[in-house]
Amino acid sequence: MDKETARQRLEVLREQITEHNYHYHVLDAPRISDKQFDQLMKELMDLETIYPDLVTSDSPSRRVGSNPLTAFAEVQHAVPMLSLDNAFSEDDISAYYQRLQKSLGLEEFALVGEPKIDGLAVSLYYEDGRFVRGATRGDGTQGEDITDNLCTIWSLPLRLREKIRAEVRGEVFMPRDGFERLNIVRGQEGLTLFANPRNAAAGSLRQLDPAIAAKRPLDFFAYSLVNFTGEGAESQWEILANLKKLGFKVNKLVSLLNGLNDVLHYHQHISDLRSRLPYEIDGVVFKVNELAYQEKVGFTSRAPRWAIAYKFTAEEGITRIKDITVNVGRTGAITPLAELEPLLLSGSVIKRASLHNEDIIREKDVMIGDKVVIHKAGEVIPEIIRVLREERSGSERPFTMPERCPSCHKDVKRIPGEAALRCLNPACPAQAVERIIHFASRRGMDISGLGEALAAQLYQSGLVNDVGDLYALTAAKLAGLERMGEKSAANLLDALGRSKTNPLHRLLYAMGIRFVGERTARLLAAHFGSLWRVAAASYYELTVLKDMGPQIAFSLQNFFQREETGIIIEKLKASGVNFQEERAEEIQSTLAGNSFVLTGTLQRFSREQAREAIEQRGGKVLSSISKNVDYLIAGEKAGSKLLKAQELGINVLGEEDLEKLLNG
Numbered sequence: 224m225d226k227e228t229a230r231q232r233l234e235v236l237r238e239q240i241t242e243h244n245y246h247y248h249v250l251d252a253p254r255i256s257d258k259q260f261d262q263l264m265k266e267l268m269d270l271e272t273i274y275p276d277l278v279t280s281d282s283p284s285r286r287v288g289s290n291p292l293t294a295f296a297e298v299q300h301a302v303p304m305l306s307l308d309n310a311f312s313e314d315d316i317s318a319y320y321q322r323l324q325k326s327l328g329l330e331e332f333a334l335v336g337e338p339k340i341d342g343l344a345v346s347l348y349y350e351d352g353r354f355v356r357g358a359t360r361g362d363g364t365q366g367e368d369i370t371d372n373l374c375t376i377w378s379l380p381l382r383l384r385e386k387i388r389a390e391v392r393g394e395v396f397m398p399r400d401g402f403e404r405l406n407i408v409r410g411q412e413g414l415t416l417f418a419n420p421r422n423a424a425a426g427s428l429r430q431l432d433p434a435i436a437a438k439r440p441l442d443f444f445a446y447s448l449v450n451f452t453g454e455g456a457e458s459q460w461e462i463l464a465n466l467k468k469l470g471f472k473v474n475k476l477v478s479l480l481n482g483l484n485d486v487l488h489y490h491q492h493i494s495d496l497r498s499r500l501p502y503e504i505d506g507v508v509f510k511v512n513e514l515a516y517q518e519k520v521g522f523t524s525r526a527p528r529w530a531i532a533y534k535f536t537a538e539e540g541i542t543r544i545k546d547i548t549v550n551v552g553r554t555g556a557i558t559p560l561a562e563l564e565p566l567l568l569s570g571s572v573i574k575r576a577s578l579h580n581e582d583i584i585r586e587k588d589v590m591i592g593d594k595v596v597i598h599k600a601g602e603v604i605p606e607i608i609r610v611l612r613e614e615r616s617g618s619e620r621p622f623t624m625p626e627r628c629p630s631c632h633k634d635v636k637r638i639p640g641e642a643a644l645r646c647l648n649p650a651c652p653a654q655a656v657e658r659i660i661h662f663a664s665r666r667g668m669d670i671s672g673l674g675e676a677l678a679a680q681l682y683q684s685g686l687v688n689d690v691g692d693l694y695a696l697t698a699a700k701l702a703g704l705e706r707m708g709e710k711s712a713a714n715l716l717d718a719l720g721r722s723k724t725n726p727l728h729r730l731l732y733a734m735g736i737r738f739v740g741e742r743t744a745r746l747l748a749a750h751f752g753s754l755w756r757v758a759a760a761s762y763y764e765l766t767v768l769k770d771m772g773p774q775i776a777f778s779l780q781n782f783f784q785r786e787e788t789g790i791i792i793e794k795l796k797a798s799g800v801n802f803q804e805e806r807a808e809e810i811q812s813t814l815a816g817n818s819f820v821l822t823g824t825l826q827r828f829s830r831e832q833a834r835e836a837i838e839q840r841g842g843k844v845l846s847s848i849s850k851n852v853d854y855l856i857a858g859e860k861a862g863s864k865l866l867k868a869q870e871l872g873i874n875v876l877g878e879e880d881l882e883k884l885l886n887g
């Protein structure tokens with residue numbers, strides 16, 4: 224191809240790739256297959272290799288990483304990148320709201336609520352619609368030029384949808400699943416693990432080699448537009464709309480709020496969603512909506528007065544490690560646990576913290592008897608942050624991992640490349656019990672009443688050897704168990720019966736296949752449609768799926784080839800457990816735009832099932848009543864939520880009405 228033809232073809236390719244990339248990464252609605260996309264990328268890269276001088280600064284080829292740098296250049300921020308003041312309680316927020324009322328001389332005014340993404344603030348400069356430079360926040364006035372690394376973030380536009388000049392600010396972050404996968408691989412390669420997604424994102428942006436950054440699963444949400452030409456905006460809400468129009472990813476949970484009540488509800492709502500979000504957040508940010516009002520309230524030297532971060536309580540406390548014990552997980556991984564002197568943190572008593580593995584114990588230099596700083600954020604498992612070494616008395620004892628499994632007493636092994644010690648005995652009782660617990664868990668088959676204690680009891684009594692036996696339980700068999708009343712037995716059988724109709728993705732997740740989390744389970748179920756087809760899938764069929772690496776494929780094949788698995792599947796089949804996934808496209812978004820609150824006890828669904836059914840149809844399930852709620856679904860023994868809904872005149876429906884809504 225001659226150079227002029229190449230130039231023209233390259234421009235067409237860049238346009239097409241930019242557009243497909245936008246549909247895939249920003250709108251989450253791809254228009255071509257991954258394979259077709261890869262072909263376009265390949266053609267572009269091949270042509271650019273032949274004609275290197277035709278490479279442009281906004282070429283999609285920059286996504287895979289340009290040449291390594293020796294140092295980052297400094298960037299002066301034209302408008303300083305300020306930080307935010309924090310609030311930690313409803314009182315703090317009410318006081319803040321009152322200050323705003325006073326300085327604006329208004330009773331009520333609109334605010335925008337946004338999740339506070341736990342990542343890194345960056346500033347992106349665009350000229351003529353092209354990404355020219357990107358920088359870290361640094362000290363707020365001066366940051367580092369990390370343009371090449373930012374180019375590797377697929378959802379960050381290299382070309383805007385309008386040819387304007389703009390400075391866009393937002394947060395670079397690493398989604399949880401990507402973070403977990405990255406750490407698995409790092410563990411296998413013997414590299415130190417990242418402590419959290421934020422550190423992993425920071426480490427990735429600080430790479431001098433953009434090709435390394437390109438391999439890190441980074442993502443970006445835009446939240447502010449500083450200097451820009453083009454369509455004007457009079458409010459933060461319009462700015463967010465403009466950012467979307469320009470081609471940026473804007474967080475879907477942003478909300479326009481009116482008054483203090485809305486503000487408090489929003490915080491509660493996001494706080495409830497927190498543990499289910501695919502990325503980490505550490506609070507919510509409230510911003511006065513009208514730009515004119517923002518100007519009126521102004522800034523302090525470090526932060527705007529028109530915005531505040533309402534942080535979730537992530538509390539720290541100090542306690543002592545009484546002992547270190549080990550737990551055997553469902554995959555045989557042997558995890559050391561710190562047994563703590565009980566400590567009250569974020570409203571719950573903490574008695575244990577995971578120490579993960581031997582390397583972490585060594586790295587943190589943890590000994591039995593040490594005083595330690597504990598951190599707990601939201602619903603997550605408490606973590607030991609550090610040891611107070613200066614408080615040691617000399618009576619502390621080092622801990623060594625056991626050579627035998629504490630449950631079955633067989634030798635434990637450290638598989639080369641893995642951080643964890645493992646009990647490899649498939650008949651290990653501790654593993655069997657953990658598999659039952661996982662199977663019944665809320666995110667698994669959601670069998671309420673079947674927790675740790677009962678799982679152990681069922682296993683020890685010989686009634687349940689594997690999850691396949693659960694469905695053969697009867698009232699008569701359960702009657703023989705200690706502490707098992709008739710009522711609890713009936714409830715358990717009910718819950719078991721209900722769980723038989725769960726969609727395939729729940730079953731797949733519940734089976735506890737290594738590396739198959741909820742997301743992968745959904746992907747597999749949606750793609751293959753039935754358990755038989757997943758079990759029969761070839762290595763090739765598995766690895767061509769997006770986000771499905773060799774590790775997951777091996778693990779799946781290994782799992783389905785095992786004789787025990789075959790036996791369990793037969794038992795599940797004989798008990799009438801559902802093996803199919805309803806095709807996503809057959810479920811219509813009939814409830815889109817409607818929000819629900821669930822309260823009381825439902826008969827035919829568990830809460831989790833009701834939530835899932837509503838969400839599958841595009842509806843939202845909120846945790847508290849406000850005027851934004853369309854329907855309250857009230858089961859038996861509905862309490863204060865029902866009263867409040869009636870007060871606000873919200874539609875109250877029973878379980879049968881919900882079923883009609885779901886089916887209609």
Ligand code: IVH
Pocket residue numbers: 304305306307337338339340341342343344360394446508527530532
């Ligand atoms: S607004 C002047 N909005 O929080 C306005 N910040 O503590 C400053 N952050 O440096 C930023 N999500 O890294 C804003 N939706 C959001 C945010 C957000 C996360 C971070 C950002 C900032 C820090 C301030």
